[in-house]
Amino acid sequence: xxVAPKEIQSFRDDFTYSNSAEAIERFPFPFAEDExxxxxxxxxxxxxxxxxxxxxxxxxxxxxxxxxxxEREKVLEEMPHRCLAMPHMDLACWDMIERIMVSLxxxxxxxxxxxxxxxxxxxxxxxxxxxxxxxxGDSSSLPLPPLDYIGRQMQGDFALxxxxxxxxxxxxxxxxxxxxxxxxxDAGMSFKEWHGPVPMAHGxxxxxxxxxxxxxxxxxxxxxxxNWTLTxxxxxxxxxxxxxxWGHERTTVTPENVGGKVYLRVELxxxxxxxxxxxxxxxxRTYLLSLEDLVTxxxxxxxxxxALKTLPEPLINYKGLTRFxxxxxxYLSQFDPVN
Amino acid sequence: xxxxxxxxxxxSAVRQVAPMIKExxxxxxxxxxxxxxxxxxxVVTMAGAENEPTYRNAYSLMSNPQDNSQYRIAVRLQEDxxxxxxxxxxxxxxxxxxxxxxxxxxxxxEWMAKKHVLFAGGVGxxxxxxxxxxxxxxxxxxxxxxxxRSKQTGAYSDELSETLDKxxxxxxxxxxxxxxxxxxxxxxxxxxxxxxxxxxSLIDSVRATADEMGIPASAVHWEEFxxxxxxxxxxxxxxxxxxxxxxxxxxSLLETLEGADIExxxxxxxxxxxxxxxxxxxxxxxxxxxxxxxxxKQSGQVMMPCVSRAAGERxxxxx
Ligand code: HEM
Ligand code: FES
Numbered sequence: 017x018x019v020a021p022k023e024i025q026s027f028r029d030d031f032t033y034s035n036s037a038e039a040i041e042r043f044p045f046p047f048a049e050d051e052x053x054x055x056x057x058x059x060x061x062x063x064x065x066x067x068x069x070x071x072x073x074x075x076x077x078x079x080x081x082x083x084x085x086x087e088r089e090k091v092l093e094e095m096p097h098r099c100l101a102m103p104h105m106d107l108a109c110w111d112m113i114e115r116i117m118v119s120l121x122x123x124x125x126x127x128x129x130x131x132x133x134x135x136x137x138x139x140x141x142x143x144x145x146x147x148x149x150x151x152x153g154d155s156s157s158l159p160l161p162p163l164d165y166i167g168r169q170m171q172g173d174f175a176l177x178x179x180x181x182x183x184x185x186x187x188x189x190x191x192x193x194x195x196x197x198x199x200x201x202d203a204g205m206s207f208k209e210w211h212g213p214v215p216m217a218h219g220x221x222x223x224x225x226x227x228x229x230x231x232x233x234x235x236x237x238x239x240x241x242x243n244w245t246l247t248x249x250x251x252x253x254x255x256x257x258x259x260x261x262w263g264h265e266r267t268t269v270t271p272e273n274v275g276g277k278v279y280l281r282v283e284l285x286x287x288x289x290x291x292x293x294x295x296x297x298x299x300x301r302t303y304l305l306s307l308e309d310l311v312t313x314x315x316x317x318x319x320x321x322x323a324l325k326t327l328p329e330p331l332i333n334y335k336g337l338t339r340f341x342x343x344x345x346x347y348l349s350q351f352d353p354v355n
Numbered sequence: 356x357x358x359x360x361x362x363x364x365x366x367s368a369v370r371q372v373a374p375m376i377k378e379x380x381x382x383x384x385x386x387x388x389x390x391x392x393x394x395x396x397x398v399v400t401m402a403g404a405e406n407e408p409t410y411r412n413a414y415s416l417m418s419n420p421q422d423n424s425q426y427r428i429a430v431r432l433q434e435d436x437x438x439x440x441x442x443x444x445x446x447x448x449x450x451x452x453x454x455x456x457x458x459x460x461x462x463x464x465e466w467m468a469k470k471h472v473l474f475a476g477g478v479g480x481x482x483x484x485x486x487x488x489x490x491x492x493x494x495x496x497x498x499x500x501x502x503x504r505s506k507q508t509g510a511y512s513d514e515l516s517e518t519l520d521k522x523x524x525x526x527x528x529x530x531x532x533x534x535x536x537x538x539x540x541x542x543x544x545x546x547x548x549x550x551x552x553x554x555x556s557l558i559d560s561v562r563a564t565a566d567e568m569g570i571p572a573s574a575v576h577w578e579e580f581x582x583x584x585x586x587x588x589x590x591x592x593x594x595x596x597x598x599x600x601x602x603x604x605x606x607s608l609l610e611t612l613e614g615a616d617i618e619x620x621x622x623x624x625x626x627x628x629x630x631x632x633x634x635x636x637x638x639x640x641x642x643x644x645x646x647x648x649x650x651x652k653q654s655g656q657v658m659m660p661c662v663s664r665a666a667g668e669r670x671x672x673x674x
Contacts, residue, residue: 234457
């Protein structure tokens with residue numbers, strides 16, 4: 017069964033965000049083995065897991081849709097620069113509008129509808145009460161710039177990469193829920209440049225191989241990968257711009273509160289070739305699950321315990337877990353029979 | 356889930372556009388064709404009659420990228436080829452069906468370039484035909500240098516010189532006209548990007564000239580449309596299944612694997628994209644691709660079966 021979007025919950029202040037039993041069940045758990053290491057972990061983005069799974073559709077809409085859209089509005093109101101599109105990315109933005117509107121209306125016909133009459137398009141988003149008509153390709157016919165318009169209707173962050181010189185450049189994006197990186201800082205950078213701070217992976221040639229693979233992705237053959245970190249409190253916007261609001265929360269984790277306070281944060285990332293512009297769309301769909309909820313699945317609890325226990329030091333530091341990694345491992349150890 | 360598999364298309368027109376070149380217009384049968392970007396290609400699957408081999412060749416899309424009512428490709432007859440072009444020329448007529456891959460682009464224009472200089476040799480004009488509408492729309496500065504032999508190729512040369520006027524330079528070797536590549540390249544302003552599509556000799560000479568002039572390699576782009584070339588026959592063994600297959604001299608290893616229903620990801624079928632990489636367990640490889648690095652080639656542990664072959668009589672792949 018699919019879960020319907022529920023009433024708005026918060027990702028800040030009182031943190032009312034919660035997962036239903038169905039949402040817990042469909043959580044994209046990222047650890048395939050007892051040890052976690054960086055790798056070129058990409059696979060074709062084909063449906064997996066059946067109806068209701070997070071991998072059922074090209075883009076996943078779940079029970080948190082309204083909450084995430086409300087959170088995004090708040091971030092953008094305060095910091096409009098979290099959405100950025102360099103002028104040469106205009107065509108790519110329209111490619112993205114088409115890809116998103118077509119797939120949402122096909123995959124979720126109860127929520128979204130698109131009627132195309134040549135370049136004359138009618139779009140309806142019943143969840144947000146949006147109904148617009150516009151001319152495809154004509155940015156002045158939309159109430160907002162194209163990326164801003166569609167980004168406010170889509171769960172998850174988006175980047176659009178321009179492909180040139182055998183490389184990818186971060187020239188557009190809507191990034192309101194990043195795991196500690198800044199669009200304004202990374203804008204215009206190349207694949208290796210924006211991955212600069214990542215430890216270990218450069219020496220192992222991971223980014224070189226990943227880039228070669230990405231460059232060759234054709235139209236209609238999206239690929240996906242998972243990335244993960246831990247976040248204290250159900251906070252979506254862990255951006256460097258807001259570090260002063262969340263950085264210190266890492267010191268508030270105790271053995272008593274760790275289960276409810278620490279969240280496994282998983283990004284389901286999809287890479288998809290844009291047909292007209294040859295740009296790459298990178299969607300980053302973020303899922304948050306408290307450890308308390310996670311350990312209701314015994315296999316996950318065991319797996320995660322072992323993966324975290326054997327996590328290399330440089331990754332612990334890079335992911336910002338130094339202050340509470342030990343507390344998390346101790347908490348999880350009670351679910352691992354080997355201990 | 357917005358994944359596109361093979362697209363079935365119908366041939367809606369066939370035109371002889373030069374003595375050795377036929378142009379095919381393709382229309383989708385049950386779906387819409389997807390838009391594409393300048394420089395994109397598709398892989399055409401030509402399923403022969405029973406007991407006949409199936410050919411797969413990559414062809415540049417030469418139609419206007421803005422028009423997704425049809426795709427157009429042009430095929431040069433290669434008498435000594437492994438069959439794909441013979442098949443297209445002799446067996447395919449209006450109304451026939453073909454399967455094509457979704458478009459992939461390994462030869463896109465660098466839009467940041469100050470100026471674009473395009474070198475086309477023979478049927479190598481095709482990817483540039485999809486560049487032109489957008490170069491003109493963006494009002495980019497460009498020059499086309501088109502080399503051909505009018506007894507064989509030279510498709511569209513009259514139309515091009517008419518519509519592009521002084522931006523198009525035609526060189527018909529059969530009339531003694533040759534392009535002085537070094538002179539053309541020497542004249543260009545800093546920030547120019549150079550694109551070559553044509554026979555290997557043309558690609559080599561543009562790259563060598565650029566090298567001599569100190570033009571950075573990143574400003575020179577080329578597309579090989581040759582694909583697999585014939586070689587010595589050999590036997591391939593697949594270590595995981597124990598299957599043994601004979602690779603004929605005019606089949607590529609990739610085609611032989613596909614013929615045995617072994618699916619290998621692939622895009623360019625020309626040793627460029629890296630998709631088809633296979634692990635080698637035993638045997639010497641004659642590497643013919645431009646994807647693997649020199650150390651990777653020397654390690655003997657991986658190969659690109661779309662173009663590369665065994666150096667000896669036998670090869671064992673770890674698949
Ligand atoms: C092309 C689209 C991609 C974009 C826009 C992107 C962006 C980013 C950014 C902004 C970061 C954070 C870096 C920092 O600390 O400032 C990051 C981290 C990382 N990226 Fe990517 N990335 C992309 C694709 C990939 C791919 C295909 C791989 C596959 C190997 C990859 C592997 C990683 C890894 C391993 C990290 C470290 C994550 C962690 O430990 O939390 N990225 N990426
Ligand atoms: S298919 Fe592209 S390298 Fe073999």
